[in-house]
Amino acid sequence: MKNILFVDDDEQFLDGIRALLHRRRRDWGISFAANAREALDILSSEPFDVVVADMRMPGMSGAELLAEVQNLQPGAVRLILSGYSELRSSFKAAKPAHQFLSKPCRFEDLVAAIERVIRLQRVLADPGVRETVSRVGSLPALPDTYLRILDELRKPEPSMQLLGDLVARDVGISATLLKLVNSSFFGFFRHVANPRRAVTLLGTETLKGLILGAHLLSGLDLARLKPFALDALWPHSMRVAACARSIAALEGAAKEAQEQCWCAGLLHDTGKLVLATEFTAGYLKVRDALRAGGALLEAERAALGSTHAEVGGFLLGLWGVGEEVVEAVFDHHDPGRSGLAGFHPAVAVHAADALVHEQDGEGAAFPALDREWLRSQGLEERLEAWTEACGNIPEEGAEQ
Structure with missing residues (x-):
C-alpha cells in the first residue's frame, strides 16, 4: 500500500481526486488536507510515499510546506502544482519539489506522474x-563554471550562447536545469535532453530568478572532496557524451535519439557526484577498495548497498528527466537489464563509457564491455567502428 497526501484549499479539486482515485483504494492510501497546517498534522502521525501540494494556499504556501516535508519525511516524493502566473513565487519550490506540475492539471497526467515516481522507489x-537521495534538491557545479555563470547573469544583457555552453559542460547544472525544464509547469510538450536548449527555453529572467534569487545552484567544495578527484568526472562525462552520440549516429539513430544518448552520456555518472557529496564517509570506503584493486560496482554495493548507476537513475527519474535518459543512466553498466532488445541509448552509453575507460588505461576497476550481451544482439561486430569513432573524440569531448 502506497500512501499519498493531496494538499489543496480547492475543495472541488480534492473532490475530483477522490472520485478519480476511488478504484485505486486497494493499492493507494489516499489522504487529503485543505491547507498546509492540516497537512503537517497528518504528516506528523503517518508516513507518506508521495505528497502533492498546491503552490498558492492561504497561510503557508505549497513551497514552504514541501520544505517542511523535505525535513519531516525526506523519503516522500514531493510534487507541486503551480500556475505559470505564479512563476516568481514558484522559484522557492525549485529545491524542495522533485517535480512541478502545471495547474490546471489533467487528472490523468497527475496520476501518471504519481505512478512513475512510485515505480522508481523500487530502484533503491x-x-x-533512498531518503538521502530524495532529500537532494539540486546538484553542485564546478566552482569556476558556477562563478562564470553568476558573472554572466549579473550583466545587463547576458549571453544565452555562453550560458548554454557553460551549462552543457557541467554535470550538476545540466541535471538541475533539466529537472525544471522537463516539468509540465513550463508547458513544453516534449522532453528536453539538451542542456543548451534548457537554457534557451527557461530564458534569462527565469535563470536569474532561480540562480541569483532562489540560489538554486552552488559551487562544489573541491577541497572537501579532494580524496575523490571529482574534477576528473567532468571531462570524462563530456567524452562519454560525445562518444555515445557518435555511436548512435553510426547506428543510424534519429537526431532526437542521438541527443538522448549525448545527454545520458553527460549524466551517466551523476550518481558518483551524489554519493561523494551526500555519502562522503561511505564513499571513502569505495575509494579505498579501488586503491586496493577492487571493482567499482562491488565496492559501492558493499559500502552503500547501491551503485552510482542506480542512485543517478533514481534521482533523475524523481526529477522528471526523460525516461530514455533515465533508463540509459540506470542501465549503463548492464544494457540488458531493461529487457530491451537491439540498440538503444543504454547500449551507446555502456559502450562509450567502457571504451573511454579503456583508452585512459582505467579498465581494470570499471565494468568491462558486456560482449556476451552485445553478441546476443548482433552488435559485437560493430565494436570496431565504435572504437574508432570514440578514438577520434578529443580529450575535452565535443560540442553538443
Whole structure:
C-alpha cells in the first residue's frame, strides 16, 4: 500500500481526486488536507510515499510546506502544482519539489506522474539511501563554471550562447536545469535532453530568478572532496557524451535519439557526484577498495548497498528527466537489464563509457564491455567502428 497526501484549499479539486482515485483504494492510501497546517498534522502521525501540494494556499504556501516535508519525511516524493502566473513565487519550490506540475492539471497526467515516481522507489532497496537521495534538491557545479555563470547573469544583457555552453559542460547544472525544464509547469510538450536548449527555453529572467534569487545552484567544495578527484568526472562525462552520440549516429539513430544518448552520456555518472557529496564517509570506503584493486560496482554495493548507476537513475527519474535518459543512466553498466532488445541509448552509453575507460588505461576497476550481451544482439561486430569513432573524440569531448 502506497500512501499519498493531496494538499489543496480547492475543495472541488480534492473532490475530483477522490472520485478519480476511488478504484485505486486497494493499492493507494489516499489522504487529503485543505491547507498546509492540516497537512503537517497528518504528516506528523503517518508516513507518506508521495505528497502533492498546491503552490498558492492561504497561510503557508505549497513551497514552504514541501520544505517542511523535505525535513519531516525526506523519503516522500514531493510534487507541486503551480500556475505559470505564479512563476516568481514558484522559484522557492525549485529545491524542495522533485517535480512541478502545471495547474490546471489533467487528472490523468497527475496520476501518471504519481505512478512513475512510485515505480522508481523500487530502484533503491535501502530506505536510508533512498531518503538521502530524495532529500537532494539540486546538484553542485564546478566552482569556476558556477562563478562564470553568476558573472554572466549579473550583466545587463547576458549571453544565452555562453550560458548554454557553460551549462552543457557541467554535470550538476545540466541535471538541475533539466529537472525544471522537463516539468509540465513550463508547458513544453516534449522532453528536453539538451542542456543548451534548457537554457534557451527557461530564458534569462527565469535563470536569474532561480540562480541569483532562489540560489538554486552552488559551487562544489573541491577541497572537501579532494580524496575523490571529482574534477576528473567532468571531462570524462563530456567524452562519454560525445562518444555515445557518435555511436548512435553510426547506428543510424534519429537526431532526437542521438541527443538522448549525448545527454545520458553527460549524466551517466551523476550518481558518483551524489554519493561523494551526500555519502562522503561511505564513499571513502569505495575509494579505498579501488586503491586496493577492487571493482567499482562491488565496492559501492558493499559500502552503500547501491551503485552510482542506480542512485543517478533514481534521482533523475524523481526529477522528471526523460525516461530514455533515465533508463540509459540506470542501465549503463548492464544494457540488458531493461529487457530491451537491439540498440538503444543504454547500449551507446555502456559502450562509450567502457571504451573511454579503456583508452585512459582505467579498465581494470570499471565494468568491462558486456560482449556476451552485445553478441546476443548482433552488435559485437560493430565494436570496431565504435572504437574508432570514440578514438577520434578529443580529450575535452565535443560540442553538443
